[in-house]
Amino acid sequence: MPIFELFLLLFFAFIALPMTVSIIFSTVKLGISPMPSSNKANHAMMQLIDETEIETKAGPIIDLGSGWGNFVIAIAKRYPHRKIVGYELSYLPWLTSSLVKKLLGLKNLTLHRQDFYQAELPSSSVLVCYLFPQAMEKISNKLPLELSGVSFVISNNFALPGWQASKIIQVNDFYKSPVYLYKISKR
Template identity: 45%
Template sequence: MFFVELILVLFAFLIALSIVWSTLQTGISPMMSSGKACQAMLASTSPPANGPLIDLGSGWGTLVVALAREYPHHQVIGYELSWFPWLVSIIRKYSLRLDNLTIYRKDFTKADLGNASVLFCYLFPGGMDALHKKLKRELFHEIRIVSNTFALPSCEPVNVTKLKDIYQTPVYVYHWRPCSTTTPSQLILAEECF
């Protein structure tokens, strides 16, 4: 009996250690999107364009699993650095048989987001800064971005939904348009891009 208890305590310690480690790496602990936030974010995707739906920092899989279930004919991708939330998401994926869902244990800033149709995020101010820099550097087509709680720096949302919760949590929707100076008709002023 003592051996089983020791194994459980050790397992709990390893889980806590992995979450603390990933929190120190990323600057924030893995957080679940509330049910209301998931619904508001899902409502912002219909109908999604061609290309995968990507959750940046998919945490425990709350939103990414909901997306995969809501859009079974679309590819859904999640990126999560924290080992244990990633493992929980993988278990949920296989137990629900979500063949359209892929979850990577990887930093989204090192991922190729070029073919995405919609980006989802529940990050933190530093993560939103990193996303904004990545978009300016690497994304050269229009895309929808849906963010729970935190705004994309220097960008004007096309819609902000305030949730009916104690914090009146905002869900921001952006239509990212990269700057282009190819022709005058394609010119988008810098203020609109960033």
């Protein structure tokens, strides 16, 4: 067999196929693929982070499901004075974002390969997410948002059931995504 064809075969068998299977497996298990937010949605989320910075006293920003790291890496660069945390269960996206974090030397960014429902929610933190309706329902019911002292939740595209958004930015991207800001009052 010619060397190029052998190379292609080995690449497909040992790299492309396992990567695809791994992503399909975690997408089915978690109910969502690691698709990143659009650039315009990222800008809207950053605008909301800027607007809430004084109130949170520059508290930690936590991405619930950080995917390939597009958003956490952008905000770790933009807010070098703030602690940025990402939780991601899908192996390849987590590995890729961890490698990029290392390459860029982003010391304010921590990436956990962990279920965000078990995440530590520090006081004055801002939670950011781009998930799906059932996950938003679960976040609303299961995460102790008020008790933990989370200050704000920013959600791309999906509303947080049971909460009234204090601001909604209608993004002019392909999906016409609304980006929601929720202020969480302490109990």
